[in-house]
């Protein structure tokens with residue numbers, strides 16, 4: 001292996017982690033030698049019901065039978081159960097774990113990675129500090145803990161479809177041309193097109209926030225709301241997403257909300273994402289989202305309820321809950337404090353209808 005070859009590691013191997021591993025694995029194999037073909041994918045070890053280790057199965061059958069069943073992963077993707085071994089020689093670290101595990105994982109990586117590495121986060125979610133009410137994005141946690149730059153990639157990217165090579169696009173948040181070029185080389189293909197913007201934080205915020213509004217789309221469907229009402233939920237939800245982003249950071253690209261990371265991801269997620277499906281089932285059955293996650297997702301994680309909670313806390317701290325009734329009600333529904341139908345009843349009082357043009 002030539003020493004100039006760059007190595008890539010994936011921090012995560014769930015549903016999206018395995019799909020993007022397949023995509024990047026094929027891309028670097030086809031680039032023939034520009035990158036180290038061995039793509040190490042950190043896989044938190046677990047024993048399957050039949051007693052086999054998940055990493056052993058992935059490396060033997062080239063399929064993540066638990067998190068992305070029935071989709072083959074190229075043989076140059078190697079599942080590695082040891083987190084440090086997976087990342088220590090990597091020049092590029094792709095973070096793709098459920099957001100609630102980012103802090104603990106970054107802590108384990110401190111001083112264990114190459115100093116001149118950079119990261120790309122595919123994680124949709126953020127943290128809000130309970131004491132200070134400070135909102136922290138995943139890219140910020142990665143940069144602060146590991147002292148490396150972090151780009152973001154968000155968009156309408158339902159993992160199972162990406163694994164089937166169904167056309168999609170994504171938005172990359174990057175302020176660095178050199179890193180952008182590397183990401184383009186690693187990910188951009190005719191079936192996975194990329195667009196680049198400097199709005200790293202807004203791109204990431206949108207990816208997190210859409211999970212909450214997609215749950216509302218699911219509740220609406222489960223309650224058999226009319227199409228007009230469901231469209232209103234999406235429009236008002238999108239308006240709240242934009243207002244939320246602006247509370248955190250002013251966009252540098254006015255049209256950023258119209259990119260894949262914004263309107264397109266909201267649409268895709270509200271048509272068929274896991275958060276949408278889980279919420280639909282909740283409205284139909286009155287079960288808790290935790291129970292639905294356990295029943296239907298076999299270890300995959302609904303990111304919407306956690307983000308709804310963080311968003312609620314952030315808005316409450318700023319005394320702005322009344323300005324964001326959809327985010328407020330989404331959290332209260334997730335916590336079983338109000339019935340799903342209440343958010344539909346509240347629509348007509350949305351502050352948007354008092355807003356001057």
Ligand SMILES: NC(=O)c1ccc[n+]([C@@H]2O[C@H](COP(=O)([O-])OP(=O)(O)OC[C@H]3O[C@@H](n4cnc5c(N)ncnc54)[C@H](O)[C@@H]3O)[C@@H](O)[C@H]2O)c1
Nearest residue numbers: 013014015016017044096097098101123124158159300301
């Ligand atoms: N699945 C999708 O279609 C999709 C698409 C785009 C973005 N995303 C985002 O990507 C991120 C990862 O999603 P996913 O679908 O790959 O995950 P997932 O929902 O499949 O979650 C399961 C993964 O979480 C891991 N995990 C469990 N406990 C852990 C711990 N303590 N530490 C670290 N990892 C642990 C499991 O090992 C498993 O790999 C999420 O933020 C999600 O919103 C998902």
Ligand SMILES: O=P(O)(O)OC[C@H](O)CO
Nearest residue numbers: 155156157158273274275
């Ligand atoms: O299945 P969800 O709801 O986690 O959404 C998946 C992706 O974020 C869609 O882009």
